[in-house]
Every structure is written in structure tokens, then in C-alpha cells.
Amino acid sequence: MMNALKGKAFAIIVPLVAILFGFLAGALIMLLSGTNPITGYGALISGIVGTPYDFGETLQRMTPLIFSGLAVAFAFRTGLLNIGVEGQLIVGWFTSVYVGLAIEAPMVIHLPLAIVAGAVAGALWGFVPGLLKARFQVHEVIVTIMMNYIAMHVTNSLIRTYLLDSGQRTSFINPTASLESPFLSELTQFSRLHWGFFVAAAACVLMWFILWKTRKGFELRSVGYNKNASLYAGMSVNSNIILSMSVSGAFAGAGGAMVGLGTYQYANILPSFTNIGFDGIAVALLGGSTSVGIFLSSFLFGGLQQGANMMQSQAGVAPELVEIIIALIIFFVASSYVIRWALGRLQSRKEEK
Amino acid sequence: MDYVIEMNNIRKEFPGIVANDNITLQVKQGEIHALLGENGAGKSTLMNVLFGLYQPERGEIKVRGEKVDITDPNKANDLGIGMVHQHFMLVQNFSVTENIILGSEPTTRGRIDLGKAEKHVQEISDRYGLKVDPKAKIEDISVGMQQRAEILKTLYRGAEILIFDEPTASLTPQEIKELIQIMNNLIDEGKSIILITHKLKEIMQVCDRCTVIRRGVGVGTVDVEGATEDSLAEMMVGREVSFKVDKKPAQPGETVLSIKDLTVEDIRKVDVVNKLSLDVRAGEIMGVAGVDGNGQTELVEALTGLRHSKSGSVFVGGKDISHYKPRKVTETGIGHIPQDRHKHGLVLDFTIGENLLLQTYYQKPFTKTGILNYNLMYEKAEELIKEYDVRTPSSKTMARSLSGGNQQKAIIAREIDRSPELLLAAQPTRGLDVGAIEFIHSKLIEERDKGRGILLVSLELEEVLNVSDRIAVIYEGEIVEIVDADKTNEQELGLLMAGGKKEEGEPTS
Amino acid sequence: GCGGNDEDTTPVNENGGNEGADNSAEENNASENTDNAEDNNGEASGDAEGFSSKMVTDVGGVDDRSFNESAWAGLTQFGEDYPEADVDYVQSGDAADYLPNLQQLAREGTDITFAIGFLMADDVLTVAEQNPEQNFAIVDEVVTDGDGNPVDNLASITFAEHEGSFLVGAIAAMHSENDEVGFIGGVESPLIKKFENGFKAGVKHVDSDIEVAVQYAQDFNDASTGQNIADTMYSNGADIIYHAAGGTGNGLFTEAIDRNESGEEVWAIGVDQDQAVTEGEWSEGNVILSSMVKRVDNSVYNVSEETLNGNFPGGEVIELGLEDDGVGIAETQDDVSQEALDAVEEYEQMITDGEIEVPQTDEEYEEFLSSQE
Amino acid sequence: MDVILQILYIIVPAALIAATPLMLTAMGGLFSERSGVVNIGLEGLMIMGAFGGIVGTLMFESLGFGNASPWFGIMFAVLIGAVFALFHAVASISFRADQIVSGVALNFLALGLTVFLVREIFDRGQTDTISARIFRTDIPLLSDIPVIGPMLFSRVYVTTYVALLIVVIVWYVVFKTPFGLRLRSVGEHPMAADTMGIKVQRMRYIGVMLSGAFAGAGGSVYAVTIAGNFSAGTIVGQGFMALAALIFGKWTPFGAMGAAIFFGFAMALSTSAQQLPGLQNIPQVFFLILPYVLTILALAGFVGKAEPPKALNQPYTKGSR
Numbered sequence A: 001m002m003n004a005l006k007g008k009a010f011a012i013i014v015p016l017v018a019i020l021f022g023f024l025a026g027a028l029i030m031l032l033s034g035t036n037p038i039t040g041y042g043a044l045i046s047g048i049v050g051t052p053y054d055f056g057e058t059l060q061r062m063t064p065l066i067f068s069g070l071a072v073a074f075a076f077r078t079g080l081l082n083i084g085v086e087g088q089l090i091v092g093w094f095t096s097v098y099v100g101l102a103i104e105a106p107m108v109i110h111l112p113l114a115i116v117a118g119a120v121a122g123a124l125w126g127f128v129p130g131l132l133k134a135r136f137q138v139h140e141v142i143v144t145i146m147m148n149y150i151a152m153h154v155t156n157s158l159i160r161t162y163l164l165d166s167g168q169r170t171s172f173i174n175p176t177a178s179l180e181s182p183f184l185s186e187l188t189q190f191s192r193l194h195w196g197f198f199v200a201a202a203a204c205v206l207m208w209f210i211l212w213k214t215r216k217g218f219e220l221r222s223v224g225y226n227k228n229a230s231l232y233a234g235m236s237v238n239s240n241i242i243l244s245m246s247v248s249g250a251f252a253g254a255g256g257a258m259v260g261l262g263t264y265q266y267a268n269i270l271p272s273f274t275n276i277g278f279d280g281i282a283v284a285l286l287g288g289s290t291s292v293g294i295f296l297s298s299f300l301f302g303g304l305q306q307g308a309n310m311m312q313s314q315a316g317v318a319p320e321l322v323e324i325i326i327a328l329i330i331f332f333v334a335s336s337y338v339i340r341w342a343l344g345r346l347q348s349r350k351e352e353k
Numbered sequence B: 001m002d003y004v005i006e007m008n009n010i011r012k013e014f015p016g017i018v019a020n021d022n023i024t025l026q027v028k029q030g031e032i033h034a035l036l037g038e039n040g041a042g043k044s045t046l047m048n049v050l051f052g053l054y055q056p057e058r059g060e061i062k063v064r065g066e067k068v069d070i071t072d073p074n075k076a077n078d079l080g081i082g083m084v085h086q087h088f089m090l091v092q093n094f095s096v097t098e099n100i101i102l103g104s105e106p107t108t109r110g111r112i113d114l115g116k117a118e119k120h121v122q123e124i125s126d127r128y129g130l131k132v133d134p135k136a137k138i139e140d141i142s143v144g145m146q147q148r149a150e151i152l153k154t155l156y157r158g159a160e161i162l163i164f165d166e167p168t169a170s171l172t173p174q175e176i177k178e179l180i181q182i183m184n185n186l187i188d189e190g191k192s193i194i195l196i197t198h199k200l201k202e203i204m205q206v207c208d209r210c211t212v213i214r215r216g217v218g219v220g221t222v223d224v225e226g227a228t229e230d231s232l233a234e235m236m237v238g239r240e241v242s243f244k245v246d247k248k249p250a251q252p253g254e255t256v257l258s259i260k261d262l263t264v265e266d267i268r269k270v271d272v273v274n275k276l277s278l279d280v281r282a283g284e285i286m287g288v289a290g291v292d293g294n295g296q297t298e299l300v301e302a303l304t305g306l307r308h309s310k311s312g313s314v315f316v317g318g319k320d321i322s323h324y325k326p327r328k329v330t331e332t333g334i335g336h337i338p339q340d341r342h343k344h345g346l347v348l349d350f351t352i353g354e355n356l357l358l359q360t361y362y363q364k365p366f367t368k369t370g371i372l373n374y375n376l377m378y379e380k381a382e383e384l385i386k387e388y389d390v391r392t393p394s395s396k397t398m399a400r401s402l403s404g405g406n407q408q409k410a411i412i413a414r415e416i417d418r419s420p421e422l423l424l425a426a427q428p429t430r431g432l433d434v435g436a437i438e439f440i441h442s443k444l445i446e447e448r449d450k451g452r453g454i455l456l457v458s459l460e461l462e463e464v465l466n467v468s469d470r471i472a473v474i475y476e477g478e479i480v481e482i483v484d485a486d487k488t489n490e491q492e493l494g495l496l497m498a499g500g501k502k503e504e505g506e507p508t509s
Numbered sequence C: 001g002c003g004g005n006d007e008d009t010t011p012v013n014e015n016g017g018n019e020g021a022d023n024s025a026e027e028n029n030a031s032e033n034t035d036n037a038e039d040n041n042g043e044a045s046g047d048a049e050g051f052s053s054k055m056v057t058d059v060g061g062v063d064d065r066s067f068n069e070s071a072w073a074g075l076t077q078f079g080e081d082y083p084e085a086d087v088d089y090v091q092s093g094d095a096a097d098y099l100p101n102l103q104q105l106a107r108e109g110t111d112i113t114f115a116i117g118f119l120m121a122d123d124v125l126t127v128a129e130q131n132p133e134q135n136f137a138i139v140d141e142v143v144t145d146g147d148g149n150p151v152d153n154l155a156s157i158t159f160a161e162h163e164g165s166f167l168v169g170a171i172a173a174m175h176s177e178n179d180e181v182g183f184i185g186g187v188e189s190p191l192i193k194k195f196e197n198g199f200k201a202g203v204k205h206v207d208s209d210i211e212v213a214v215q216y217a218q219d220f221n222d223a224s225t226g227q228n229i230a231d232t233m234y235s236n237g238a239d240i241i242y243h244a245a246g247g248t249g250n251g252l253f254t255e256a257i258d259r260n261e262s263g264e265e266v267w268a269i270g271v272d273q274d275q276a277v278t279e280g281e282w283s284e285g286n287v288i289l290s291s292m293v294k295r296v297d298n299s300v301y302n303v304s305e306e307t308l309n310g311n312f313p314g315g316e317v318i319e320l321g322l323e324d325d326g327v328g329i330a331e332t333q334d335d336v337s338q339e340a341l342d343a344v345e346e347y348e349q350m351i352t353d354g355e356i357e358v359p360q361t362d363e364e365y366e367e368f369l370s371s372q373e
Numbered sequence D: 001m002d003v004i005l006q007i008l009y010i011i012v013p014a015a016l017i018a019a020t021p022l023m024l025t026a027m028g029g030l031f032s033e034r035s036g037v038v039n040i041g042l043e044g045l046m047i048m049g050a051f052g053g054i055v056g057t058l059m060f061e062s063l064g065f066g067n068a069s070p071w072f073g074i075m076f077a078v079l080i081g082a083v084f085a086l087f088h089a090v091a092s093i094s095f096r097a098d099q100i101v102s103g104v105a106l107n108f109l110a111l112g113l114t115v116f117l118v119r120e121i122f123d124r125g126q127t128d129t130i131s132a133r134i135f136r137t138d139i140p141l142l143s144d145i146p147v148i149g150p151m152l153f154s155r156v157y158v159t160t161y162v163a164l165l166i167v168v169i170v171w172y173v174v175f176k177t178p179f180g181l182r183l184r185s186v187g188e189h190p191m192a193a194d195t196m197g198i199k200v201q202r203m204r205y206i207g208v209m210l211s212g213a214f215a216g217a218g219g220s221v222y223a224v225t226i227a228g229n230f231s232a233g234t235i236v237g238q239g240f241m242a243l244a245a246l247i248f249g250k251w252t253p254f255g256a257m258g259a260a261i262f263f264g265f266a267m268a269l270s271t272s273a274q275q276l277p278g279l280q281n282i283p284q285v286f287f288l289i290l291p292y293v294l295t296i297l298a299l300a301g302f303v304g305k306a307e308p309p310k311a312l313n314q315p316y317t318k319g320s321r
């Protein structure tokens, strides 16, 4: 059908237009603050793809963002708003590093074990709000906000009391648990790109598979749309809520493992939140809670964050501008209704002629 | 002759559809004017145009001979037009009075004067015989009282021209009778009424003239006096419609459902089903007649596992299912056409295909080792769509975008196709047009003839009478009488439904 | 002040976006050569032409009114004194930026790159090892390679915060009327512990009967908790509170100002910079008795200059204490009694002479206490 | 006994101080969510408020307003907050954006924009410190009442009492006036409101802008009473806590107020308790997580289900069902 076709094309065009608008608005701000937008964006682009190093770093930054985006999206699909991805990521980071430190095992066992440990810790952190929601109807938004703080304080305290090595961090994990890749790193002029990137890509496929190919996925989506009808159809709404929060937490926890086992190789006392989890909300929503969308939007996010440094040093653009641009892009994507409407108008005008 | 309302050559489009195309409607002062058409014909749309909710693309509206531009409901209010909408426009957690005064609240020093408002509401309600409790919360009162609150909203604003969009669809016979009385009172007070209804009998009973629209186009206006139900139906559908449900006598077999002393609580922990006992046999349709709020909803929910029963037992095929979860219940061989298709029946944001397999997706061959085979699912869905004539562009269309009648057909397809021994049908035709109703009734009878037991719960006496073989009358959570359908009539049932006592307006709540 | 984004002081790389890429290509070739850091050091020899000295800030930025700002002030001064030299900074948005920022400066061919803050310890080591022909220095941390050996192209600059804290501790002890003082820490870490233990030692050295209340907010940015802690401490009788808590310390000043406005006399002691210049003002004066300053600016200036002159202190650990003017009491000391100032002078001498061994860790503090008796 | 009183004399005022910004912001959230618009952007609105409060105060100081400056600063912040909330309003009401997405974007935008502006104005990452401040005071007469006087009326910020008064006013407005009735109807059943001639979109705009105004007040009160200056780290998480208070309080003014005070109390307890004799040996982490654990326990234990406004998070289109 005509409309279906239009729908598919629009699904791609609309976010692109939104991104374009976001950048245009950014250019305007640059002009107003006395910077040449062309120089600014030139620096931004070269900061993302200018050298293999930058590109590697962009992909490295993408990795945990993909996970946190998946985590938010997964819960969202079941009608839950998981603001606790940040905390789940933190416990995942800590736990994976702990396993990476405390255990001696060959890599084939150690590395998967450490990642799984991170995922399990995150799942546990998501399980609590899920359980409270299912059992006592406690709003998940509050509980997840609270769980974030608990995660940060508890892991900080555990590191401080038991694992402190130098400065603010634990010692480095055993190489058998490391995602580090000298190959990828050298390929990208010593960026921190690590194998985790591929794990993240696999996680995207995994989420897609769970949601769209499995029985559980069918149930999770059903519960997300209509709890009553799901109950009527014999699904257990409560266990699906708990499951959804746990899986969401597992994605987040695995994201933490990527940071701990890949980017840093240690866990450290966090003076404040990492923000990766909060960024995940934006990544997921920008990506329309789909796997492909999340992959692409985390590239945009990671790239902008990476390129921001270059914009600052080469074009003298304040790094905050990138944050503003990101915000505007999200606005425009969210407001896609208008873009859709305007595009529709344009198109029908063309058709009339 | 002067018209109070003239809508001339109205055209209203929605993206991809022309809901009203060149429709003309003229309403005389002091008449009840029926507006008739199938589901989706464009009646509500036309009225929403008149009420200022939509702006027409073309056409003109005259009120009392003067050309007007009704840009929003406020404008309609000013012109004395009031509308009682098809889906109630009531804020559930507000009181009756709050709903009525919303938008034109009486105040003293900036504060809403509820006392004054309640008194005013009481006055109007007394004047027109619209019994309501001004202080009650909407969520706590019966549908009938909600309906009256809706009417009061328009009267409170001094409406002279009232639009009723399917006001009787969810009312009990008693309530309908009262409503008709109310409408007559209103006419006596000099008001004019436009009435939308699918029930031809009502049109014959109260209306003066009738305008018929079909697929967005006006068919014409006739005097009700010279018309018959058959002629109106033919005008509306474009072909002859049979109202009498054809069915052979039932050949009941073994008992498939046996309810013993079942007691069920509602959310307020009040026993609304009271030691109820009832048997349904294979090959018969057992109708349950009763005034809304006598425990029908809770009964069905308890039977299907959606609600815990407090005591008693429910036997299906020799097993006591009274403590089964919904999944187990359906697996026992019970189909359930739920009363509220949007709440329970469908996941509106799922495709029609996914909805058609909402009860069976987890079984083989659709799911194997946790993997759901969507291709197979849609294949199956296509079959059902064809067999049950569900009008949808494709099996991958969102359920939300189907019309009510087609949504209902999809549910029926799903529930019947699972070949249950027992089918629980709760108000399966609510709000549907005659064509759709005809289809669903014939399906139910077809299933009966295949030897299935059917429990039909309906608030519509006519439906219960026409479709059922036996009728159980429910009153205050108990079955007060079981009668053969062909040995009773509306009068008798009405009496029984009122508990055998003389008729009262309001069921106790 | 020393405006961060000031056009004059922030030379933008005029060669545009491609330079980084070109350089790194060259560097990659270069890095195949053997370690020639030593040659590199000699090369600049006094002539600042083509010499570059740059820094990567922590998340605070060059205007954090703390060590980043101080470091940038040192670098700016260096740029003024050697106009041909190229000085610049890159700000980190979060911890994930440290490494890329350091990499970026290295790839631009910066002669000496400063990593400001101990959080960058691991990252600067990585970059230093990857870029052996360039020089690096880290502030606030001692960095060695995996085996604990010094790294030739990496200098560690640390400060004897405990020594400076000892002095303000002594001042606090001598000023306290209630014989009770307090310390508010940001996030607990070995570095902040140095402040705490030095301070406590200073207090106890003056009078072992004075109580020291200690609490960590576990946050460098929570003024509300800072105020709450200060409130509790003051209410419990402390009349002077020292902080090493960044933004959390704002809450301390708020509380101290408040109490002074309502007629109570309490004091606060600032940290890192002469905080009385920017904070602590109330209608009749300033609540900040004095501050413990850390001359990051001097250290950055000196190391830049040494590098320029070919004397990069590679592999060395530079600990700047009282004796090097690395730490000390801020210029603002109007409200400090002469008696206390005299005592401070005396203690300073004793510390410099090694007569007093100021404790840094909890264990050392315990030892210190027992040795006092 | 005395010891306990002594503790309460510290904790109760501290709780009220910490609760004040949350309370005000939660009132903002209430207006928005009662009109049917989710406001996860409260954090961003508070950031704008804190920024506006400090910049405004500095501006009025330099204009010679003296000690009145912070009050004008707060009003300035209220204005800034309301205007900034327009972003959320336009996106989620007129453009039918997902309200959660739009709120998230608002948070990003606020942080980026304020820090950007601070750099433009002050040439550094944080503003100057304000010197005209609102100070703690003893409320005359009331503070002399034994026991409650020192607990509730001494060493308090006037802003706290203003905030408490505002809660009462908000309650009155939302539940007793035509405006409140209309606002709530729009959040419960916009279509019904529409048929009653209420301009749904306009009511929602008002709701969202009021949320900006109140969150602006909340952020600025925090900034001018506690922080004293503004930087990226001034508001971190308070907006989310305010949102939690709103939900905890079941979308009612007094409920949200109670929840905010509960948070404040738990936080004050967690910081003050560490100074108490006998408690010093308990690992600090237990105190740090105390407020959050207490909240979860309270919710699970006896607060339970909260019923949000029915039309929350649903854009309204005329004629849709």
C-alpha cells in the first residue's frame, strides 16, 4: 500500500530531517557566539572520523551507550520507564571487575564469566524495582531513581574498603578477563576500541531476537501495550514485569562490564554518576526503541561526544554546545509528528501537480 | 416550515477517508429526528461537526435560520446545542456535579461554590425527571446514571437542541424506557432532539422523522410514520435485512458447565455473585438476562479466571476450574468473548494477526522451544480473516485501525476457532450495526449446532430472547429463574429481572 | 582573573583540522624508532620558538577556582614570559575524556603535556608509553610503570598537602574557643586523607584535648550536604571547619556566613586557593580565616621552564612541600592572630627541618598521636 | 531525652531546608502532570532556575537592590523557568512529541545551555558567588515556644515557609477553583474537557509553564540559599527527587510536600547521624544509602499503588478516542 511505503521511507527521512534541524540550530548558536559553524562542524566531523584513532574512540564510546540504550528500550517495550540503568550499569561494572580480579581462569571461561557476572548484577538491580512494581504496585520510576544512588554508594564503599589499589581505583583485572584488543587498538592508532563493540552489536541482535522472534518477546510486548488483555490471554503480567526489568538490568549490567573490562580494566570510586545510563534514555528514545535505531543513535551520541573535544580544541567551540545540539536533535526527533506532517504536505502538493 | 438546524452539503474528510460527503440534515423545531446508518457511516462525525469538534471541509450550517460558523464546542453551547456523546465524556474521578459544571463553574470569591452547583443540578434533575446523586463520583454510579449526568450537562448549559449519539447502546431496558420518557419531557419543554441509534424499534417508537446515511453519503429523510423497520433497514444497508434469527430447536446434550454455589466479591469486597448455581449443556445457548450491575461481569470474570471466586465451584468437563488461572481456563476448553473489547479483548497496538493468536501463540506449531514462528502465525491469521470476513487491509494492520465491528469479528474468530467446548459470550454485539449483529448471532447458533455449550450474557433483552434457548435471569447475584426462551416475553423477563418486584428505576448500588 | 576561553591566552590551532591527522601519521613512523626522549629534551635548549606546553584539565575546567585554574594560571604565566611558546589546554567533559584528550595533545606533537589531577594517572601512563618521544607530567599522583619503575618521559608532581593542612590545623587549634574543630572531606580517597590527617595532626600538636570532627560528604558537588554537615558540626560545638571538598565546601561557607549573620562567631578554612578572595563574604567581614593553598601554578611553570631548558625531570617524583613553597597559608590572613602566625612560622621551620613528621595516612596519624604523648 | 531533642533541633531544620526546593519543584510537576503532561524535565527546569536565580541575584545586586536581590533573583528564575518550559510544552503538546523524550531533551538542553551561557557571561565554568543572600532566621515569637520553637521556627529560611504556604495555595487552586477543576479534567479526560468548551491545549500549556515557574523557583531557592553560585554541578538529581516526591505523594500537593519532607528528613538524618556518639562505628555507606532505602521501604511497606492522572503521557488530538 501507498501508505505503508510512505511509512517506511518516512521512518528514515524523519530522523534525518530532525538531525539536520538540530545541526542547523547548533550552527545558529555558533554564529551568535561568534564562531564559524563550518569550522566548528569541520572540527566535529574530523573529531569523529578524521583519523582512525577518532573513529576508534567513537566506537569505543558507543559501546556502553548501546547497552544502556537497549536496557531502556527493553523496559520501555514492556511499558516500564527504567531510569535505573545508571545504577544497574554501575553494579555491573563493579561486579565484572571484581570477577576479573578475584578469579584465575583461562580466558574462554574467565571473560564470559566476568561479563555474565556484570549482567547478573545489573539484572539483580533491575529485579528489585520490577518485583516491587509487580508485588506492591510501587512506581518503578521512584525505585529506580533510588536504586541509582544506592548502587553508587555501595560500590564506592566496597571499592574503598576492600579493593582500593592506587588513587581511587581497584587494581587492573587479570588479562584473561579483559576485552582489550591490541589488534583493534593498533588498527585505530591506539584508541581504546575493544572487543566489547562487537559484543554490543551482538546484544542489539539479541534484543531484536528476543522481542520479535520469541514467545517471551511476544508476551513482553503484549504486556507493554495492554496489561488487561495480556492477563485475559493467560500471560502472567507480574512475572513479565519482573522479567522485563531484570533483562533490562542485565543489558545495563553488561554495558557496565564493557566499561570495566574493556575501556578501563578497573573500577573506580565514582565521584558522581557516569551519565552513561541517563544518556541511554535519550539513545533509546532517539532510536525509537528498536535495535537498529539504538545502534545508529548511539553512534550519533558517541560521535558527538568524541567530536566535541576536537570542536573545542580546534574551533574553540564550548563542549556544552554539543550537549545543546544533542538536546535539540532529540527535540526534533520527538516532534517528528510535525516533520511527518510537513513532509506529507510537501508530498501531496507534489502529487497534485 | 422553519428548521432549527440545517446542515447543508456537509463534507468532512479524514486522512484517506471521506467520512461525510455532501450530507444534508434538517431538523424541525420540537421534533425527535433520527439519524441512522451502519457502523462507520459517518453519523458521529456529522454530529461532531455540528457540535464544533470538527470543522467541515465544505457545506454550511444554519441554526434557527441563521448561518453560523461553529468553531468549537463553546460556540455550540452558545447556540444552544448540546451533545451526549457515544462514548461518555465524563471524568471518572469527579463527582456528578463537578462533571456538569465543568467549564462554567459558579463561584464565590474565586472558589467553586459546590453547594450552589449541587442545588442547581438537583433542580434541573427534578424538573426533567433525571434522577442523579449530585455528590456521587462517576466511577461509583451505574451506566444509566452516567447517561443522565451526560444529559444534565447539556441542560445545565441551557441547550435547546440536543444530540444523543447512541444513548441506548449500553442501557438496560428499564433505563431505555426512562430515557424515552425523558426525551418526551424534553420535547414537551420545547426542545429538539437528534437521536442516533442502531435500534430501529426505538426509532419507530419515539422519532418523528429519520435521516439515513450510508458510507458517508446521505440517502434521504423519511417520516417515521410511513416507514417500517424493514424499510428503514433496507434504506440503511442497501439490501434486505432479516431480523428474526433463524434457528432450529436446540438439541442439548451433556452438561458442559456446572456452577455450584459460586460466590464472588467485587473490588469493594461486596459479594456481588451470591451462591449462584447454573448448568449449561452442550448444544444449547443459555442466555443470562439481568439489569446491569447484578453480578454478570463478576460472574464471567470468575468463570474465566480473571477474578478470584470466594467460594463454590465451577465444573467444566468434570474438573473444578474455580481456582484456575486464565491460561489454564482457556486450555480447559473455554472460549471467552469479553465484554470490553478494548480492555480485554485486543492489544490495539498489535497487528490483527498477532491478536488473532493471542490465546494460542505459545502452543505448537506456533512456538517451538521458545521461538515464535511469525510466518506460521500470519498464515493462520489470514485463514481466520477470510473465514470470518474480518475487513482489514492485511493481517499486519494494527488492530487499532479497524472499526469496532471488525475488531469484534476478530475476537469471535479467535475464540470460536480454538474449538472450545464452552463459549462465554459477554455482550458480543454491543454497539454494532445490524449487519454485524446478524453475522455474530448466526455464528453463535452455528457453534451451538456443532454441539458446543454457550453462555450468552447480554443486557439486551431482544438479543437474549432471540438467540438463547434457555434464559437464566440474574438478580442481585443469584439466578432467580430459568425459563425457556420461546415460552417467555420481554414483559415477563423485565419483571423477573427486577427481582420479581415492581419495576424500580435504579438498581441498588 | 585568568579567563579560560580568552582569545589571547588560548591560541587556537590555526592550521585547522588536518593537522592532528598529519602529525599522527608522522608520529607513527617516529614511534618505530627507538626511545629518543633524551634527545628530545635537549632539543629545545632555551629557545622557546616551537616549544609547546599544554594541559588536560579535569572535569572542573580551567576556571574551577581550584587546582585546574591554578595550573592554567601557571601555564599562562609561562606563556607570557616566553611569548614564542605555545600554551593551551583541553578540558575534559567527563572521566572518559582524559585519555582521548591526552592522546590528542600527544598527537599534536606537544612537547610537554600536563595531566591535571590524580584521576588521570592510568591514562597518562598509557599515553606516555605510547608516545615515548614526548614528555608528560601528572599533578597529584606518583605514576610508575607496571613494574613500579619510573617512566622516563613522565614526571610526577605531588604536593605535601598534609604539611599545609598541618599549619591550618594549628591555626584552627589556636583560634578555637570551644576546643572543637571540624574537617569536611569530599569523596574519601588517599589524597583527601592527606588533608585530613595533616589537619588533625596540626590541631592535636597544638592541644591534644581539642576534638576534631571529621566527615566525608562522599561528593565533591553537593552543597546541600556540605551545609548540613557544617550545621551539625557547628551545632555540636565546633567553631572552625576546614574543608577539602570542592563544591560541597560551598555549603560550609553558606552555613558559616549564616551563623555569623545571626551573631554567632564561627570560622571556615578554605583550600587549594585563597578562597577568601571569592567566597565567604558576609556583611561584616569574611568567614574564611585563611586557606591552605597549593601552588600548582608554580609547579607547572617550573616544570615547563625546566623542560624548555632541556632539564625535563623525567621519571622523577617532585614532591612540593612547605620548603618549596608548594603548599602554604594563603595571603588572606587578616583575621588570624599574630600569636598563631608566629606559631605557624615556627612549625613551618620544624617541618622543613624534619623535626615534625606530618602524617599522611591514618596509620601514620595514629603513630603521630602516640609519639605526641 | 535531651540528646534526642538536641538531635531533632539539628535534623528538623535541616530536613526542612533540604525539602524546600524539592517541595516547590514537585508543585511544578503537579501542575504539569495534573494537566496530563509527564514532566521528567523537572531536573532541567531546576537547573534553569538555579542559573536564573544566581544570575538574577548578581544582576540585581549590581543594580543596587542589596538584600532584596535574591528575592528578585528568584522571581527572575521563575520567569526563566516558565519560558524555558515552553520547549517542553511546544514539543509535547503542539508537536505531539513523546512527553518522556521531550523531558529528557529538556534536561540535556538545560545543562548545556546554562553552562554555555555561564561561559559566555562569566568567562568561566561557574558564576561568581552572590553576596546578598537569604539568611536563616528565627521567626519572632514562634521560635520561643518550647520544643517546637527551636525545632520548627529557629534558624530556618523564610523560603521554607513561603514554600509551605505555596503548597497550601496550590492545593486550594487545584482543588477549589474553576481553574483547578479544568486543569484536572484535562489531565483525566481531555476529550470530555474539550466538549465542555475547555481549551485543552491551552490548559496544558499553562500547566507546563507553571511547572517551569515552580521548578525555577525550586532551583533558584536551592541556589540562593545553599549553593551561593551556579555551575554544572549545582543541581544534580534534585529534579528527579522532586519527581519521585510527586509520585510518592500520589500527585497531591500535601502528599508531595510530605514526601519531600520525608526525603529531607532522611537526608538530614543520614548526614547528621554520623556526628552522633555511638553511631560513628557504623560504616558510612549505611548512612549514605539510608534516605533511598527508607524511601523504597516506605513505598513498599505502606504507600503502595499510586494512580496517575488518566490521560498522562497522551497527546490530545481533537476527535481521537
Ligand SMILES: Nc1ncnc2c1ncn2[C@@H]1O[C@H](COP(=O)(O)OP(=O)(O)OP(=O)(O)O)[C@@H](O)[C@H]1O
Binding pocket: B014, B015, B017, B018, B019, B037, B038, B039, B040, B041, B042, B043, B044, B045, B046, B086, B404, B431, B433, D318, D319, D320
Ligand atoms: N478521528 C478520525 N480520524 C480518522 N477517521 C475518522 C475519525 N473519526 C471517524 N473517522 C472515519 O469516519 C467514518 C465515520 O465515522 P463515524 O464515527 O462518524 O461513524 P458512525 O456512523 O458514528 O459509526 P457508529 O455507528 O459505529 O457510531 C469512519 O468510518 C472512519 O473511517
Ligand SMILES: Nc1ncnc2c1ncn2[C@@H]1O[C@H](COP(=O)(O)OP(=O)(O)OP(=O)(O)O)[C@@H](O)[C@H]1O
Binding pocket: B039, B040, B400, B401, B402, B403, B404, B405, B406, B431, B432, D319, D320, D321
Ligand atoms: N482516531 C482515529 N484515527 C484514525 N482512524 C480512526 C480513528 N478513529 C476511528 N478511526 C477509523 O474509524 C473507522 C471506524 O471506526 P469506528 O470507531 O467509527 O467504528 P465503530 O464500528 O463505530 O466502532 P465503535 O463501535 O467502537 O464505535 C475505522 O476504520 C478506523 O480506522
Ligand SMILES: [Mg+2]
Binding pocket: B039, B040, B044, B086
Ligand atoms: Mg463509532
Ligand SMILES: [Mg+2]
Binding pocket: B043, B044, B045, B086, B165
Ligand atoms: Mg458513532
